[in-house]
Every structure is written in structure tokens, then in C-alpha cells.
Amino acid sequence: MILNGNNITKQYTRRGEKFNAVNGADFFAWSGDFTVIFGESGSGKSTLLNALAGVTAPTSGSVEIDGQPIFKLSDEELAYLRNGRIGYIPQNAASLSAFTVAENITLTSTLYNKKIDKEHIKALLNKLGISHLANEYPQNLSGGELRRVAIARALANKPDLIIADEPTSNLDEENSRKVYSLFARLARTGVAVVIATHDKAAFGYSNRVYHMKSGSLVPDVGEYGNL
Amino acid sequence: MKHTTLKIIYTNFWSHPVRSLGLVILTAIASATLLSSVIFSKSLDAGFEQLSSRMGADLLIVPRGSEAKDQSILLQGDLSHRSLPREVLDFTRKLPGVKIASPQFYFTTLSASCCDKKVNIIGFDPKTDFTIKPWIRKTYKSEFKPGYVIVGSDIDIEEGGIIKFFDKEFTVVGTLEPLGNRLDQAIFADIETIELLRKAAASKGYNFISEGEPSAILANLENGADFEKLSQAIHERFDDLHVVPRKNMFDSVIATAGSFKIVVWIISGFFLLVVIAVVYIAFSVSTNERKREFATLLIIGATRKKLTNIVLGESLIASGSGAFAGTLFGAVAIFSFRFFIQDSLQIPFSLPNASTIFLTIIGALLIPAIAGIGAAYHIAKRVGKIDVYTALKEDA
Numbered sequence: 001m002i003l004n005g006n007n008i009t010k011q012y013t014r015r016g017e018k019f020n021a022v023n024g025a026d027f028f029a030w031s032g033d034f035t036v037i038f039g040e041s042g043s044g045k046s047t048l049l050n051a052l053a054g055v056t057a058p059t060s061g062s063v064e065i066d067g068q069p070i071f072k073l074s075d076e077e078l079a080y081l082r083n084g085r086i087g088y089i090p091q092n093a094a095s096l097s098a099f100t101v102a103e104n105i106t107l108t109s110t111l112y113n114k115k116i117d118k119e120h121i122k123a124l125l126n127k128l129g130i131s132h133l134a135n136e137y138p139q140n141l142s143g144g145e146l147r148r149v150a151i152a153r154a155l156a157n158k159p160d161l162i163i164a165d166e167p168t169s170n171l172d173e174e175n176s177r178k179v180y181s182l183f184a185r186l187a188r189t190g191v192a193v194v195i196a197t198h199d200k201a202a203f204g205y206s207n208r209v210y211h212m213k214s215g216s217l218v219p220d221v222g223e224y225g226n227l
Numbered sequence: 228m229k230h231t232t233l234k235i236i237y238t239n240f241w242s243h244p245v246r247s248l249g250l251v252i253l254t255a256i257a258s259a260t261l262l263s264s265v266i267f268s269k270s271l272d273a274g275f276e277q278l279s280s281r282m283g284a285d286l287l288i289v290p291r292g293s294e295a296k297d298q299s300i301l302l303q304g305d306l307s308h309r310s311l312p313r314e315v316l317d318f319t320r321k322l323p324g325v326k327i328a329s330p331q332f333y334f335t336t337l338s339a340s341c342c343d344k345k346v347n348i349i350g351f352d353p354k355t356d357f358t359i360k361p362w363i364r365k366t367y368k369s370e371f372k373p374g375y376v377i378v379g380s381d382i383d384i385e386e387g388g389i390i391k392f393f394d395k396e397f398t399v400v401g402t403l404e405p406l407g408n409r410l411d412q413a414i415f416a417d418i419e420t421i422e423l424l425r426k427a428a429a430s431k432g433y434n435f436i437s438e439g440e441p442s443a444i445l446a447n448l449e450n451g452a453d454f455e456k457l458s459q460a461i462h463e464r465f466d467d468l469h470v471v472p473r474k475n476m477f478d479s480v481i482a483t484a485g486s487f488k489i490v491v492w493i494i495s496g497f498f499l500l501v502v503i504a505v506v507y508i509a510f511s512v513s514t515n516e517r518k519r520e521f522a523t524l525l526i527i528g529a530t531r532k533k534l535t536n537i538v539l540g541e542s543l544i545a546s547g548s549g550a551f552a553g554t555l556f557g558a559v560a561i562f563s564f565r566f567f568i569q570d571s572l573q574i575p576f577s578l579p580n581a582s583t584i585f586l587t588i589i590g591a592l593l594i595p596a597i598a599g600i601g602a603a604y605h606i607a608k609r610v611g612k613i614d615v616y617t618a619l620k621e622d623a
Binding site for chain 2: 046047050053055056075076079080082083084088090091092093094095096097098099107108110111112113153154
């Protein structure tokens with residue numbers, strides 16, 4: 001699994017003025033990499049991750065998975081790729097209020113009538129400490145619990161690329177550690193993990209670090225970089 | 228559509244029951260009014276068509292004071308007990324320009340053995356009649372004999388059965404096709420049978436029928452005959468009568484019917500517009516509230532087309548079920564109350580044929596449903612183009 005972002009630029013208009021949320025970013029990740037994109041709020045991390053996850057097409061540049069430019073795929077092909085190969089945890093992930101936690105998590109499978117791997121789901125819920133919430137509805141959950149539901153949902157289909165935007169926001173230190181450990185274990189099994197965070201604790205689990213500032217992405221070759 | 232998509236549509240629909248049921252009810256009202264409007268208009272058209280097919284007279288002579296009723300006499304069998312002097316018929320026949328003139332006799336009796344309520348009896352002269360006989364011929368083709376009667380569809384006596392008036396027996400020789408008006412409750416008899424009936428009534432002490440005095444005279448004119456001159460001649464010779472030209476015979480009822488048609492179409496159009504506006508607003512609000520859910524579905528692998536289909540599916544449930552309920556209600560209402568409508572409006576009202584009714588039902592089902600889905604379509608397309616980053620950020 002090779003994720004390659006080439007010269008990604010994403011332009012938005014704010015109050016009538018155009019600005020580049022991401023400006024010519026080059027990104028690269030292999031299977032087994034645990035990549036951290038570090039940057040302040042508003043630096044363009046989320047926009048970059050949206051492009052890498054195939055949910056928002058960049059204004060220019062390309063995103064390739066295993067050499068395939070993903071935004072040249074049809075709506076159906078790209079959706080299937082997101083469902084089967086990419087586990088994306090956006091910063092403000094929502095859950096479907098009319099579905100239980102268990103139904104929200106298995107939605108990735110049921111959406112395509114895939115067989116639900118119940119043992120895998122149970123194990124995920126246990127690892128994230130939310131197995132007791134399986135039959136609850138999202139509106140009854142705290143912010144931290146909802147965050148873990150979003151993580152479980154992203155991992156439910158055993159993706160080979162995990163992209164997470166501030167995955168430990170709303171989580172206490174212990175739960176943050178559990179999530180990082182889980183991602184690190186997955187990376188060791190060959191999954192490519194990319195997270196955006198401003199939590200320096202993530203560096204200890206990563207083998208690749210990027211810095212993002214004002215839309216520009218710079219590989220870190222310093223204290224935390226391990227290129 | 229996959230099970231999960233259906234479940235999303237279903238659960239979202241019921242997550243706001245008041246809003247959803249409001250849309251269903253509104254669409255139901257639109258469907259019911261549309262169906263009613265079309266059936267109503269078509270029934271009026273069919274009523275006038277039936278009427279004109281059997282009402283070929285160029286002029287009508289009725290007793291003065293019956294003018295207000297002269298149209299309903301013809302249209303509804305709403306009967307006047309006043310009669311014309313018997314000389315009017317002979318005088319009219321002899322006028323130059325009159326091709327044929329035929330008397331008709333209208334009266335009402337409570338004495339019929341068949342029925343609990345009043346029965347309207349309409350008498351005609353088979354030798355000269357040109358309005359009733361051609362229409363009755365569709366049902367009864369043999370010669371009329373004294374004592375024979377033809378009954379309207381609402382009179383429940385089979386062919387060959389006996390009906391008694393003032394203890395005198397009359398033979399039912401035919402039942403007419405339903406007309407959808409009060410002529411369905413009328414009995415038709417020739418002039419000799421009317422005379423038998425008059426004698427039977429007189430023998431019981433009822434002298435409300437004057438021998439040989441018609442209730443109305445219908446005439447057809449030669450080509451080029453001047454109605455005004457004929458009318459003037461009749462009025463100069465006789466007081467207390469009124470001569471109505473063909474063009475004026477149905478003026479007031481046609482005007483009334485036209486007004487009713489305009490009103491029902493305006494109501495129908497209004498509800499269709501309301502459906503479109505309310506569906507648009509409701510789905511705009513609803514999808515705005517659920518932006519993050521749609522963004523999440525996209526992230527986990529839903530196609531943009533699926534998001535569009537979810538919104539369209541929800542609008543289909545609301546509009547489709549509303550249209551179904553409304554059509555059903557409208558159909559039951561109009562078929563159940565057609566006699567009441569006809570009695571209240573005093574205008575010809577005859578249900579259109581089965582194929583027209585079928586097409587109208589299909590239209591009443593489809594048009595409001597399509598209007599609802601169409602209104603939601605723009606919203607659905609907007610949902611299909613949702614920007615995940617913006618959607619998640621805006622409502623977080």
C-alpha cells in the first residue's frame with residue numbers, strides 16, 4: 001500500500017477572497033508507516049487529510065493509492081475504495097442518530113451488504129473500552145465515547161490505510177494511549193496510519209513526522225523525524 | 228435500493244414524526260383535491276354531454292313562474308306542478324317555422340309502491356317526442372303500451388316487475404342506465420299511461436293532474452326560423468308562460484358549473500403549490516440539520532448518488548404515501564357524496580367513464596407525488612454535492 005500526494009493545493013473562498021488551505025503539499029506513506037502530521041489549528045491539516053482520504057478533491061495536484069489517481073475514479077469506485085481500503089476518522093465525525101452504536105460501527109459493512117466480522121467488531125469495542133455501549137444511541141454518549149465509536153467504525157472493515165484527524169481529541173490520557181497503541185499495532189501488521197494532531201505524545205508511536213504551517217507541509221528530519 | 232439505505236430512509240422519516248406526517252397529510256390533501264377537481268369537472272362535462280345528447284329542443288315553453296326551475300326541470304327532473312293551457316301545444320304546432328312540438332308532463336307522487344320517498348314521473352308523447360324517446364330507446368326498443376313504464380336506475384324494480392300508483396298496477400319494461408342525477412329516481416311513461424295514472428289518482432280523490440295539460444312543451448324549428456318572432460307570437464296569444472330559446476336554456480347552470488370548476492381548480496393548484504413549497508422548506512431544514520450525518524455516510528463509503536437517493540427516498544415516502552391516502556380518500560368521498568353534490572349544486576353531474584376515472588386516479592397519485600419529489604430534488608442534488616470538510620466543521 002503506497003499513498004502518494006503530489007503538489008496538493010486546495011483553495012477555498014472566505015469573505016469573497018480566495019485562499020489556499022493547503023498549498024502545494026507533497027506527501028508519501030508506505031504500508032506499516034505510522035505518520036504524524038503536526039501543526040497548529042487552522043494550518044490546513046484537516047483539509048489535507050480530506051484530500052488524502054478521498055472525500056474532498058484538491059483544487060490541483062493528485063492523490064494516488066498504489067499508483068492510481070483516486071480522484072480520477074468514478075463516484076462509485078471512489079466510494080468503494082473509501083469503504084474497503086480507507087478508514088477515515090475526521091475531526092468532527094458524526095454518528096447517525098437513528099442507529100445504535102453497534103449499527104453505526106457496522107454501517108461500513110452493511111452499506112455494501114458485506115458480511116460483518118462479529119469477532120473483529122467485539123475485539124475493537126473491547127480495545128476501545130466501549131463494548132458496554134453497543135446498544136446505546138449516539139445522543140446518549142459523551143464526546144469521548146463518540147470519538148471512540150468513530151474510531152471503531154473506521155477500523156471495522158480492516159482498512160489498509162487509516163487516516164485520523166485529531167483522533168485523541170476529547171479523550172483522556174489513558175484512552176489516548178490506548179488509541180495510539182492500537183494504531184501502532186495496526187501499523188506493525190502492515191496498515192499505513194496517518195494522523196494529524198497537535199499532541200506531541202503521538203510522536204512516540206510514529207516513524208514519520210510532517211509539520212504543517214499555513215497550508216505548507218514540511219517533512220520533519222529533526223528530533224521527532226525518523227525518515 | 229439496499230436494506231441499509233432503506234433503513235436510513237425509514238428511520239430518518241420517523242425521527243421527525245410530526246414533520247413527516249405533516250408532509251403526508253399535506254400531500255394527501257393535494258391529491259384528494261386534485262382527484263376531486265378532475266372528477267368534478269369531468270362529471271359536469273359528462274352531465275352536460277348527456278343532457279345535450281337528449282335535449283335537442285330549439286325552444287322550451289313553460290308556465291310563467293317556472294322560469295327559475297325550467298332549467299332544473301330539464302337537467303334534474305326537478306318537477307313543477309304548474310301546467311300550460313292545452314291550446315298552447317296546438318297553437319305552437321301551427322306556427323310557421325315550427326318543425327315539431329311535443330308535450331311533457333311532470334309530477335311527483337308519494338303514492339308509489341316501490342319507494343319510501345317522492346317519485347318523479349315524466350310523461351311524454353311517443354308520437355312526437357324527440358328528446359326522451361331516443362335516449363330511452365337505448366334501453367327499451369319495443370312499442371310503448373298503456374300501463375308500461377321505464378324506471379330510473381335507482382328504482383329497485385326489475386324488468387317485468389309491477390309498480391303500483393294509487394292501487395293501479397303498472398309494468399316495468401326497462402331500467403335506464405345511471406345518469407348520476409335525480410332522473411335516476413324518475414319514472415318515464417307515455418301519454419296514455421299518464422292518463423291511466425291520472426284516472427287512478429282521481430278515483431282516490433287526487434285531482435292534481437289536469438287532463439291533457441302539459442307541464443312543458445319542447446319544440447324544434449325549421450332552418451332559418453326566427454325565434455324572436457315565434458316567441459312574440461306565443462306571448463301575444465297566451466299570458467302566464469315563458470318561452471326559452473335553446474341558447475339560454477342552460478346559461479345559468481353552465482355559468483354556475485363554470486364557476487365551480489374554476490374554484491375547484493384554484494384550490495387544487497393552490498394545494499399543489501403549497502406541497503411544493505412545504506416539501507422544499509421541510510427538506511431544506513431537515514438536510515441542513517443532518518449535514519454531518521450525510522458527510523459521515525460519504526466518508527464511510529456511500530456514493531454521492533446514494534446520498535441523493537436517501538433524500539429522494541424520504542420525499543417519496545412522504546409524497547407517495549400522502550398521494551395514495553389522498554387519492555383513496557378523495558375517491559371514496561366523491562363517489563359516496565356524488566348525489567349530495569348534485570342535489571346541492573343543482574347542475575348535471577354524471578361520473579365519467581371508467582377509463583377516465585382510472586386515468587384521473589393515476590394522475591392524482593402521480594402528480595402530487597412527483598411535485599413532492601421534484602421539490603426535494605434540488606435539495607437532494609445539493610446533498611449529493613456536500614463538502615465533507617465544510618459540513619463537519621460548520622455544525623461541530
